[in-house]
Amino acid sequence: MTYELILGGARSGKSREAERRAAASGLAVTVIATAEALDDEMAARIRRHQADRPAGWRTVEAPIALAETLRREAAPERCLLVDCLTLWLANLLIDADGLPPGADAEALPLFRAERDALLATLPALPGRVILVANEVGLGLVPETPLGRLFRDEAGRLNQAVAALCPRVLFVAAGLPLVLKGG
Numbered sequence: 404m405t406y407e408l409i410l411g412g413a414r415s416g417k418s419r420e421a422e423r424r425a426a427a428s429g430l431a432v433t434v435i436a437t438a439e440a441l442d443d444e445m446a447a448r449i450r451r452h453q454a455d456r457p458a459g460w461r462t463v464e465a466p467i468a469l470a471e472t473l474r475r476e477a478a479p480e481r482c483l484l485v486d487c488l489t490l491w492l493a494n495l496l497i498d499a500d501g502l503p504p505g506a507d508a509e510a511l512p513l514f515r516a517e518r519d520a521l522l523a524t525l526p527a528l529p530g531r532v533i534l535v536a537n538e539v540g541l542g543l544v545p546e547t548p549l550g551r552l553f554r555d556e557a558g559r560l561n562q563a564v565a566a567l568c569p570r571v572l573f574v575a576a577g578l579p580l581v582l583k584g585g
Contacts, residue, residue, distance in 0.1 A: 406528065406531065406532035407571065407584070408572070409534065409574060410565075410572065411538060411574035412537065412539075416575075418487070418535055421484055421533045421535045425484045430481055431480060431482070432482045432483075432484060433483050433484070434460055434461065435469065435473065435476065435485045435486070436462055437466055437488070437490045463476060466491065467491075467495065469491050473524055473532065474524055474528070477530050477532070481530045482530065482531040482533065484533045488560060488561070488564065492553070492556060495508075495511070496514060496549075507552065518560065522567065525567050534568070538561065539553075539554050540554060565582075570583060571583040
């Protein structure tokens with residue numbers, strides 16, 4: 404089992420790098436898409452991503468149950484490309500607006516269960532897995548408590564996944580920088 408994390412900012416080239424690495428694997432590729440087309444702009448983004456991928460790649464949607472989907476789709480002869488952990492996290496934090504002031508996402512049972520399931524599942528998967536995530540901690544401090552919660556949980560998730568992954572890349576301006584794994 405080979406798995407890696409590719410981090411970067413918005414429009415940094417992280418998805419393109421992940422797609423390049425998946426194609427170079429020589430394995431059958433399944434894209435695990437976490438985005439939901441909740442508005443016209445997101446629907447257009449999803450269509451653009453789909454159009455950029457090779458025709459033979461399968462796409463499976465997993466806006467919430469990512470660990471379950473990974474377990475079902477993983478195989479020794481397959482490369483799974485998860486794009487992206489950050490949108491998946493946003494889906495898990497959808498109810499975070501109702502948290503009391505100062506509470507963290509641990510108070511959300513769905514978030515806690517799905518995050519823990521992902522972290523437990525990754526090391527046991529056969530085949531190759533490429534995970535894409537946004538690095539959101541390099542910008543301004545968000546104005547709202549929900550924005551700050553999202554930024555903090557994204558940073559924690561990225562750290563936890565990076566600790567598990569033998570290889571971690573950071574992409575800026577389309578250029579990959581190896582952070583871990585030579």
